[in-house]
C-alpha cells in the first residue's frame with residue numbers, strides 16, 4: 205500500500221446536493237421557540253426532542269472510546285492511519301454538524317470486519333474492514349467498480365459512521381430508554397399507588413400495586429425492544445443515504461457505497477429477492493440490521509439520484 209493520496213480533489217456539485225436538509229434558523233418568534241424546544245436534526249433537517257445535553261453526548265463517547273479502542277489496540281501502520289485520517293477529515297469538513305469532537309482510530313483487528321461510531325463523534329474502523337475493502341469481488345462484478353480508489357471505498361464506510369454520530373443516533377436511543385424508564389417508574393410508584401390508596405377498603409392493595417408495577421415494567425421493556433428494532437433499521441437507512449450525500453459533497457466516488465453492500469452481501473451469503481420465503485420476509489421486519497439487498501437497492505437509488513444531471 206502506497207501512502208499516495210488518490211482523492212478526487214474537485215468536489216462534484218457541493219452546493220447542489222439534492223435533498224440537502226434546510227437548517228436555516230427560524231426568524232419568527234414562534235420559530236425561535238420551536239428551534240429551542242424541538243431543534244432540527246442537523247443531518248436530516250427533521251425536528252426532534254433533545255434531552256441529552258451535548259456535553260453528556262460527548263462524555264459518553266469519550267468514556268467508551270478508550271475502553272473499546274484504546275491507543276495500544278490501534279494499528280502501528282502510520283501510512284494507513286494517515287490516509288484514513290485524511291479521508292475522515294475531508295468528510296467531517298463537509299458534515300453539517302460542527303459541534304462534535306471528531307476523531308478516528310484504526311483498530312488492529314484483522315479478524316473483525318467492522319466500523320462503528322460512539323456518541324459525540326468518535327469513530328473506529330478495524331484493519332479487518334480495511335482488508336475487506338481491499339479484497340476483490342469476482343471479475344465480472346469488479347469490472348463495474350474499476351474506477352473506485354481505496355479512498356472512495358473507505359469514504360463509503362466512514363461517511364455512514366459519521367452520519368450516525370452527526371444525527372445523534374445513539375444519543376437518541378439512550379434518551380428514549382431514559383424517557384420510557386422514567387414514565388414507567390412514575391406510573392408504577394406514583395399513579396398506581398395513588399389510585400389504589402383511594403380505595404382503602406382493599407386489603408391486598410399493596411400486592412395489587414406490585415403486580416401492576418411489574419406489568420408496567422414489562423410493557424415498557426417491550427416498547428423499548430420494539431423501538432430499538434424499528435429505529436436501528438431506520439437509522440441504518442438514514443446513515444446510508446446521508447453518508448452517500450456526505451461522500452458526494454466531499455468529492456469521493458459514491459459508487460463505493462454500492463460496492464460496499466455487494467461486499468456485505470457476498471459475506472452474508474444470502475440474497476434477498478422475489479423468491480425469499482414469506483416467513484423469512486416477515487422476520488426481516490423485526491431485524492435490526494436490514495437485509496443488505498434492501499440497502500443495496502436503496503443505495504443504488506441514492507447514487508443514481510445524485511449522479512444524474514438534472
Ligand SMILES: [Zn+2]
Nearest residue numbers: 364368440443
Ligand atoms: Zn450503521
